[in-house]
Amino acid sequence: MTVENTTPRVALVTGGSGGIGRTVVERLASDGLAVAVHYAGNKAAAEELAAKINAAGGRAVTVGGDVADEGDMTAAFEAVEAAFGGVDVVVHAAGIMILSPVAELNLDDLDRMHRTNIRGAFVVAQQAARRLRSGGALINFSTSQTRLSSPGYAPYAASKAAVEAINLVLARELRGRDITVNAVAPGPVATALFFEGKDEATIERFTKMTPLERLGTPQDVAEVVSLLAGPGRWINGQTLFANGGAA
Template identity: 70%
Template sequence: MSGKRSALVLGGSGGIGRAVAERLAADGMAVAVHYAGNKSRADEVVTAIEQAGGHAIAVGGDVAEESDMSAAFDAAEAAFGGVDVVVNTAGIMLLGPVAEFSLDDLDRMHRVNIRGTFVVAQQAARRIRDGGAIVNFSTSVTRLAFPEYAGYAASKGAVEAMTLVLAREMRGRDVTVNAVAPGPTATPLFLDGKDQAVIDRLAAQPPLERLGSPEDIAEAVAFLAGPGRWVNGQVLFANGGIA
């Protein structure tokens, strides 16, 4: 497998992560599909990729644990000969007004979204092959400032800061580092807890008058992971023009 580009997709077992894994596989990459707790969902993605003629493996672990992520990179390197693309879609979203927000929830969300991004980025910076691409995930809410999103948006603001700094630290490696910032996207993470009226209102906001799909976001990732070599140290907003 050493002659083929390969990708490690964190959070690759569902939602946007699955769409990204399948899209990169369609581009000819071998893909390591990461899962946190549900191996069967990751295995489903692997099976779908293989049935479409691609090559994939499932790798598990907590994105915020260095030993787990080191092992995930080990597994991808053993299977594919190296890692060329690292996409970190793993994250959690907990909502509530600042005045009432649970600090335990804040800590839990920041552990996954901030520490998890940092741990994965650290492994990627050490181990990605020259000529590769690192893609982190932010959110358009960092600009839209929806009420009840303060804790989540704060965690993603940290992701953007890490992304822009790491892009400059990778000088000399021909490695791009960018973040994708989706707008409202029809995933279980986004739709959970929202009634139809709220969903309809959000879908009407972009000029394109619909929610994004996981596949829409995967296209942006595929661009950054493949032909978009002159885009570096940027946050790419994929939101249909909502912001």
């Protein structure tokens, strides 16, 4: 007789207290995964989300820390393992976006963004590579701006292009462990981060960029993450452009 394994898979979502990361947490919890909601500064929002999931019958904890600090992330992964017994899925959604024409860019802003977006991606990927269980998945976040190349996005797109460069290399380094490594590259998504600093004409231009003639939603992106975290096992070393056909 085959005994069904009822132990839930475990996901850690960096940047899970807000924005797209929060929606990803909610989606993975609805998929039946135990979730760890990571936060950098907004502890209250992370705890509110975890409490909501637990009240609905799911399993959730919170972990904090700077994604670019190896000590913080070691402690975060250890906390998840202590709470749930291991880690199966890591979704690295934490990041910052600073927009500026190249000629006007404050290089201190460039350094700050690259520390979070590039060093942070390496720190989290390093922990994931060491700790993910067989059948696991690392899902990074890139951006469709690595292809759309809109003015003002060069510093941000450069930091995310580095994230894309990790995927296939790390997937090959993890040969034999049944672990996938992919990235999701959203197009324009209706979040507070997207709307910040944009006038109506700019928002309309981004809206018309896709054949669907709408902005994406966090749920659109979370759906792709759900695929990569679960049934999409034959997708590996790839960047999936979740952008509604933006060109």
